[in-house]
Amino acid sequence: MNFDFSEEQLALKEEARKFLAAKCPPDRVRKLMDEDSPGFDPELWAQVAEQGWLGAAIPEEHGGLGLGYLELCCISEELGRAVAPVPFASTVYFFAEALLRAGTPEQKAKYLPRVVTGELIGTIASAEQAGAVSVANISAEVSGGKLTGVKMPVTDGVVAHHAVVLAKEGGKPTLYLVDLNGPGVTREAVITIDRSREAARVEFKDAPVERLGEVGDGLALFEAINDRAAVLIAFEQVGGSDMCLEMAKNYALERFAFGRAIGGYQAIKHRLADMYAKNVLARGNAYYGAWALNSDAPELPIAAAGARISASDAYWFAARENVQVHGGMGFTWEVDAHLHYRRSRQLGLVAGSARSWKHRLVSMLERRNAA
């Protein structure tokens, strides 16, 4: 039994934590959120690229470090802890993973080396309206190699250079690569609940596309990519959850009321114990996801669902109760509790809601039982 990260992987995580504590402290994130066009820290992005993190799991032949997904999970956890305002998830978990899974050798060679250096910011554009992504919920249509339709919200869609777009061709769901600076694409920023990550409404009018994978495979590919992203995002969520618990605990120790630290009252202690319990469960589920992702196990979809559901629950609980423990200070701009409150919901939705993942999980369990 070796259900843990290696010494080297944990050292990488420690290094990432130190790096982000120095380069991405919460006041920097908050300051960025104050700006007119918030949601992206180009300086931090360049530093993250310099660390090699963007290519951690990208094979060396495409310019990456070729380390593996366990290493990437370690980095993800720290990015989540720091609420980093960079398009890491969009570029690495979605865009690069889509290429690695479905790209031709030419497509990989064309895009991946630029992802690794940070010059290419990528994203995925799937949703168009309220409700889970499904064939019925997609109207974007490709015909004659040209895409027409509207995608919203597209996370990191304002700064991204390229997007993987889920659209239909002759009614069949298919993935495409689109140059967002190319002809026929207009985009505008959308105000969202998480000002540390921007999002856009992207309109395509006869925009030229490059097909990714086969016609009709779009939804299956999208789900496969989403499974992988869900595991990595679960690590961001676990990092965020642990940070919330740490903040709440520190505040409960230093805040006095009625003559003693509020951390001495059971109403607070028990809440923090419950946070800890959810975080432990989320970490266990995330580790299983990491194992399945790294070994490309057939259990990956079920493992990803478990990681996603558990981590979304833990982060949301920790983020909202962290605000509560901070009392009146908890909902002020200057205290960082709201950074996690916002981010926990952003991460809990960006790869699909917990509700839709629960349905997906039970469908998979039904199939497994029937088999």
Next chain:
Amino acid sequence: MDFNDTPEEAEYRAKVRAWLEENAPRGVKGASLGDEDESQMDACKAWQAKKAAAGYAQIRWPKEWGGGGGTTIQSVIFAQEESRMGVQLGGPFAIGLGMCIPTVMATADDETKKRFVGPAVRGETIWCQLFSEPAGGSDVAAIRTRAIKDESSVDANGDFDWVINGQKIWTSGAHYADYGIVLVRTDPDAVKHKGLTMFWIDMKSQGVECKTIHQMSGARGFNEVFFTDVRIKDSQRLGALHDGWNVSIITLMNERASVGGGGGARGGGAIKALQVAQKIRDENGEPLSNNSTVREKIAEHYVRAEGLRFTGMRSLTALSQGKTPGPEQSVSKLVQAAAMQDLADFMVDLQDQAGIIRDPSLAVENADFQEMFLGSPGGRIAGGTDEILRNIIAERVLGLPGEIRVDKSMPFKDLPTGR
């Protein structure tokens, strides 16, 4: 990251498997606490003796004490393989070997150790632990059972009698135990934690009376134990006079040292819940498993149970690497006990009016969920209430302040008591 044994572990597992194939009893029902019969107890004792002879009884203990001289991970592997074979015969010995005998080993003289350790390992004697009292559940140190020295009984060797009066409760297996360790108050003028002393006791001593407790589920797994003028020798003392609290910590530390096997079925009861939901129709004639709320709830149960299973694997990994597991295991019982009650309530609700039926011949799934409904409240209390477990996590894992205590500086006899 993988789920494989190390080469040494694989070798040990193969050895254990071969031995179990050869020796494990098949189709023998284990003794469930409170309704065991003599033949079941005999089966348990016979299996324990066989394991002891082969060095599999207390794998982690030194050979000189009847153990196997092995590692913690080896004991986990053995437990996993034993459970895989469906052998569940260790129940009657768990408390003795898990808590009482380690306490004896840590505190008694060589003669006493020689007398008790071997027979307990071989399953010849069974022990119980007599700490909890009607007025001391979560607050274990609030013990009122009194031991008074009989000055007239001092013999030539300086040994003398203590006379014990009082009552213990929640004592698992007291009705079949041969011996027990008992925590009693020897100095009521001292503060609560300072006036306690630990002794071993022969459960057949005159004046010891056991009464089983009838639980709401109908089970009778625990006892009340009454002490009326029970005489024990001072030479039965474990540890120093008035130092019983520190001795009891040794006992309880051993309880916490036991780590789960990281086993359990995938998804806990969630898979069974899904199968049941597939068979029950809703008001529109559709299987309940098609209902959104039902599906979401099943998913939540599955994920929670899996989270616990993987947490167990993290602890096992630490053991496998020869490290002490982290504090993550502390959430296990807290989460598990509440999950059981939650699942039972959900599953009974799915059955609608039929959910009240507990007759196994008529109820859904032989009334498993009705049994769980009635049994699960005890799970949230026994072995540490939800509230005490949350305090432990908050204080020992997170480092939050302890409770305000009014009982720290006052003589025990002056402490306010309720009913």
